[in-house]
Amino acid sequence: MGKETKLLEKIELIVPGYHGYKKKELLREDDRIVRGKVADIIALARKDLERAMQRCAMLNCAQLVAIDTMRKKLIALESRIRHAEAGYSGYFDRISVREKEIERLIEYDAKLIETAQAVEAAVKRLNGAMADPNSLGMAVFELDDKVRELEELLDGRKRVIMGD
């Protein structure tokens, strides 16, 4: 319970209006606002990455195409998170009565926000590494890893929601 409270408080501080799936009528709303927040963080990261692309083009650096590929990944990820189905199919019905699934969902939400922030931080590091081609290459790899991690988290969270 203590762990859950801590996580809940942490998420509530970042995502206003989040209820931790405690009210049945707000289940879909909680899901939507968490996804909205994560999508907003990714959108900010993408804008930062576009700034990195512009600086990269100015400096004639060789990683331009690689950075652009990362930008496309972030666009896809942002759309996937923002427009994910909240649904009327009733898949929330099952978790509304199971405390354990709700705990897992809250854990996933916390991780999701944390990883989205890590993606944002990785983009910032990439921006800072623009002058050094080696560090820039490593920064691109690091960002790719973080994006992959976020994708895996999303898949895991979806499995919890679907009740698998």
Added chain:
Amino acid sequence: MVQVIEWTNPGEDEIIWRYPNEVIKWGAQLIVHEYEVAIFMRDGKVYDVFGPGRHTLTTQNLPLLYKLVGGSNSPFKATVIFVSMKQFQGRYGGETQTRELAPVKYYGVYWFKVSDPVLFLTEVVGGQSLYDTQDVTKFIRAYFNEGMMKHLSAYSIVDLFQNLDMVSTQVKVKLMEDFRRLGLELVDVKIEGVNTTDEWRQRLFWIMQTGNAQAVMQMDTAKQVAAELGKSEGAAIGAGMMIMPQLLQQPAQPAQPTQPYAGGGAPPAGYQGAQPAGAAQPNQEICPYCGKPIPPGARFCPYCGHEIKRCPNGHIVPEGAKFCPVCGAKIE
């Protein structure tokens, strides 16, 4: 009967649609789909932007408006403009020249979406009722041509074919800000094709074969001089004998081996292109399409996959040639 305001059956290329009826009743149902937003305007001002969902136009979502119309249930006049937020495809094309001044035609596609509906409406659409991708393409064409001309002219024509992805990314970076300024987001740009004239294609073939741009240019000059001499009435017999040897004299080799077909200037960003053909070993053959060394007698380039045409004596010949330019053999 409840008034329903909805954009039904939007066309494939339609970005903006204005709801034709400006008389709206309290309690009207505004249905906004996931891929669009609705901008609500009253007295020429933007009051609200509605996201996806069903919205009942009541005092809850339009309190300010309610005060303005006096709080009655009577109909009021307002404008509802739907903006599609999906991705659209536009086309571009034009002509420019490469670093060695070879004329090139280019064409391709780009993808964009509306990122800021209000900005797009105020900056680009104005009072139009319908706005589609053709209108955007018309609006943005000059930016595209400018960007393409700038970037394509930094490459030699063979580099261009090998670095299309880099060129399109550079153009995209340049255009992103122009799009953003208009409330649009440029998602991607692709160059579908680049083409040059037959004359330049032949010239490039020889430049890549010999690895010496200067010698090929000299041959071109000699050919032109010969053609002009033939036309000239006053030319004495044997004039060509006097002029031609000088014209065909081997030019001095440059101290540094440079790009085989390029003019001066630094290669563009990220360019690590083909090895200069001049640097190849004496018996090494060069693919005329990608400029990379190929095994002697190869029928296909292992790098670009192009078929290598040969005369009966094994010399590489340009595509469509009827005679071998080296030995003169007829090509079947």
